Amino acid sequence: MDSTLQHMATDTQPPSRASPGRRQVWVGQARAFAERYARELFRNKVVLFWSVAFPVAFYLLTITVFIDTSTVPDTVVPYQKAGVAVSYGMFGAIVASLNSFGQQLAADFEADRYMQYRSLPLAPSADLAGRALAGLALSVVAFVAVLAVAVPTGAAFSLRSAATVPVVVLAVVTFAVVWMMLAVVVATLVRDARYASVVTISIALGAYFLTGYNGTDPGAFAGPDWLLNWLPFTLATRLVSQNIVVFPDTGVLGSGSLLSVPSLSFGVGLLVATTVAAVAVGLLVMRHAVYAEVRP
Amino acid sequence: MTAIESRGVTKEFGADDVVRGADLAVEEGEALLLMGPNGVGKTVLLSCLAGSREPTEGAVEVFGRPVGEDGGDSLTFLLQDSMAVETLTGRENVDFYSRLHHRFTDRWREYVDRLGLAEDLDKRVGNYSEGMKRKLELALTMSVDVPVYLLDEPTAGVDLTNIQRFHDIILEARDAGKTVLVSSHRPIDANIADRVAFMPDGTVSTVSEPDGLMEQVPPVVRVTGSEAMRTAEEYVDGQLFPVGGEARGFLAEDVAFEELAGAVEGESLERIDPTYTDLFNYYVHVQS
Numbered sequence: 001m002d003s004t005l006q007h008m009a010t011d012t013q014p015p016s017r018a019s020p021g022r023r024q025v026w027v028g029q030a031r032a033f034a035e036r037y038a039r040e041l042f043r044n045k046v047v048l049f050w051s052v053a054f055p056v057a058f059y060l061l062t063i064t065v066f067i068d069t070s071t072v073p074d075t076v077v078p079y080q081k082a083g084v085a086v087s088y089g090m091f092g093a094i095v096a097s098l099n100s101f102g103q104q105l106a107a108d109f110e111a112d113r114y115m116q117y118r119s120l121p122l123a124p125s126a127d128l129a130g131r132a133l134a135g136l137a138l139s140v141v142a143f144v145a146v147l148a149v150a151v152p153t154g155a156a157f158s159l160r161s162a163a164t165v166p167v168v169v170l171a172v173v174t175f176a177v178v179w180m181m182l183a184v185v186v187a188t189l190v191r192d193a194r195y196a197s198v199v200t201i202s203i204a205l206g207a208y209f210l211t212g213y214n215g216t217d218p219g220a221f222a223g224p225d226w227l228l229n230w231l232p233f234t235l236a237t238r239l240v241s242q243n244i245v246v247f248p249d250t251g252v253l254g255s256g257s258l259l260s261v262p263s264l265s266f267g268v269g270l271l272v273a274t275t276v277a278a279v280a281v282g283l284l285v286m287r288h289a290v291y292a293e294v295r296p
Numbered sequence: 297m298t299a300i301e302s303r304g305v306t307k308e309f310g311a312d313d314v315v316r317g318a319d320l321a322v323e324e325g326e327a328l329l330l331m332g333p334n335g336v337g338k339t340v341l342l343s344c345l346a347g348s349r350e351p352t353e354g355a356v357e358v359f360g361r362p363v364g365e366d367g368g369d370s371l372t373f374l375l376q377d378s379m380a381v382e383t384l385t386g387r388e389n390v391d392f393y394s395r396l397h398h399r400f401t402d403r404w405r406e407y408v409d410r411l412g413l414a415e416d417l418d419k420r421v422g423n424y425s426e427g428m429k430r431k432l433e434l435a436l437t438m439s440v441d442v443p444v445y446l447l448d449e450p451t452a453g454v455d456l457t458n459i460q461r462f463h464d465i466i467l468e469a470r471d472a473g474k475t476v477l478v479s480s481h482r483p484i485d486a487n488i489a490d491r492v493a494f495m496p497d498g499t500v501s502t503v504s505e506p507d508g509l510m511e512q513v514p515p516v517v518r519v520t521g522s523e524a525m526r527t528a529e530e531y532v533d534g535q536l537f538p539v540g541g542e543a544r545g546f547l548a549e550d551v552a553f554e555e556l557a558g559a560v561e562g563e564s565l566e567r568i569d570p571t572y573t574d575l576f577n578y579y580v581h582v583q584s
Binding site for chain 2: 021025028029031032035036039040043044111112113114115116117118119120121122
């Protein structure tokens with residue numbers, strides 16, 4: 001008998017349900033998926049261009065070409081730039097979480113990778129969690145990249161209160177997760193990377209422009225202002241903007257923020273609730289459409 | 297005991313049925329080779345056996361339990377071209393798969409060494425040749441310590457020297473009591489088979505030991521020269537199978553070799569012992 005087979009000590013007992021071993025296996029699988037997808041996303045130059053470089057470039061183009069800052073008082077310009085940066089940063093996060101994430105899942109369908117995964121004792125939730133962690137990392141990088149570029153261009157960011165950091169983190173995380181769960185649905189329906197890319201980029205652009213740059217410019221939104229506080233992605237963007245674009249009273253605009261957002265508890269509650277619902281949908285799709293063929 | 301079994305498995309894709317009522321039982325501890333030409337549904341049948349696809353009709357059981365209930369604990373599946381992730385290095389693939397299956401072992405180290413892949417582990421799989429991908433896939437699959445291995449065309453694109461190494465690894469698993477089901481259209485893979493099953497057209501037509509199958513093959517003739525080939529075609533069962541500048545065929549039941557020899561001039565005809573290639577041609581193209 002082969003020495004390899006004879007001497008390799010292995011755990012040949014499947015971990016029982018709810019045992020620490022089973023939890024360990026789940027964590028290991030989620031980590032495996034997170035590392036794999038993060039490697040793939042961050043190595044893909046096309047993904048990095050559209051998720052990170054494109055929003056940064058569009059921010060720079062906007063503040064230098066599209067917006068005539070000479071008509072705005074000097075004291076207001078830094079906050080105007082900060083508001084634009086938040087808007088484009090969140091747009092980068094949409095592209096990362098919807099387009100790049102969705103394309104990656106669709107590519108796995110195209111490569112018949114789920115045929116392989118379905119034969120393994122995998123937890124669909126571990127796959128989804130790992131994917132989402134990698135997509136979230138890219139979304140955060142896309143968002144932070146625009147803000148980091150905006151600072152040297154004169155954008156002024158500050159913290160509204162002690163709750164600002166957790167609120168902004170929560171808003172960005174829930175924003176990205178909701179888009180990623182939508183990407184799971186789209187990619188599962190189309191199962192073709194190029195088609196998924198066209199659909200998701202169309203959704204991203206449509207959602208961004210039709211809602212007045214994710215709700216940061218209510219004047220460009222055709223619907224009622226209150227609706228921007230109910231759509232999870234516009235609410236998240238407005239909460240971020242309200243919390244880090246805080247201007248002092250310059251005698252021109254008043255002080256604080258031009259955006260009327262709901263109370264913190266309501267806003268946070270709504271974001272958490274929509275994210276939980278979105279994750280539930282994502283899990284259902286993973287279990288019953290992606291991993292569904294024979295699993296009981 | 298039967299390790300894995302399909303009973304009346306049919307798999308349809310829209311109006312097309314790729315697998316039609318396939319019955320196949322693989323006994324515990326045997327290496328069974330599933331042979332058939334391209335496109336007859338070998339991969340689809342294997343994916344049904346692995347639990348990757350749900351049969352449209354029929355049932356699949358692993359050690360007497362429905363494959364869905366087993367949930368991948370008892371088997372591992374090498375799905376050609378879908379396993380190794382091309383954007384990762386070989387080592388990153390090992391890292392990835394090692395965490396996906398709780399029965400993954402360190403055996404991969406010895407396998408990549410034996411297959412001559414150790415020095416290429418830090419290269420992206422997208423830059424691998426087909427043969428290198430097969431080596432990585434085999435190492436990843438055989439490193440999982442399960443009772444049943446399902447290997448979908450593991451030797452496709454592998455050179456003859458390395459095929460022997462692949463066979464050694466598969467036979468070692470068999471000798472250790474594992475059950476191995478290998479699909480292939482390469483006759484050389486019959487070397488590892490305890491039994492061979494033929495799948496000529498979406499169904500499993502014949503299952504038996506290679507020696508028994510070989511005995512059932514009619515006399516094989518080798519013909520050279522275009523004139524002799526034209527003449528011989530009237531005396532063989534089915535068709536002649538060209539191989540380079542010659543052709544091989546099976547004497548029809550009511551034809552004696554001497555009769556054909558009388559019809560073909562000169563030394564352009566020879567009676568030969570059947571090879572695994574003849575076995576494949578007979579059971580896949582003639583008998584079916």
